[in-house]
Amino acid sequence: MLRVLGNILWFVLGGVLMGLAWWLAGLLALITIVGIPWARSCFVIGSFAFFPFGKEPVNRRDLTGRDDIGTGVLGLIGNIIWFIFAGIWLSIGHLMSALACFITIIGIPFGIQHLKLAMIALAPVGQTVVRSDARFNTRLE
Secondary structure (H helix, E strand, O other), X not given: OHHHHHHHHHHHHHHHHHHHHHXXXXXXXXXXXXXXXXXXXXXXXXXXXXXXXXXEEEEHHHHHOOOOOOOOHHHHHHHHHXXXXXXXXXXXXXXXXXXXXXXXXXXXXXXXXXXXHHHHHHOOOOEEEEEHHHOOOOEOO
């Protein structure tokens, strides 16, 4: 119940803006055709940005126990390109949102979520989102 309340408050008090920013970045990447791998990451992390409580980001290598295209060398190259074109800007947006949340005591959990999202924004390729209570059992893609 607390998770649901946190997600509703998060969404209404600003989570919708950053989630839409992620989805906008995903749409822009999708338009380029070569950006489809980044678009996929944007939509997964964007959904997490809309309702982050009760979920957490994990590296797909840690989740599956094996490398895939996003967790290997190509994923690293993809994250470097992402960082230059979009990652830094989404990360700055989350950092500014976190600072605004940290002004009040009630906003501290929201600020912590924004800091998590700011870190993911720097390198989302190779990441996925899972439920916190079943971290290594359930993918939410």
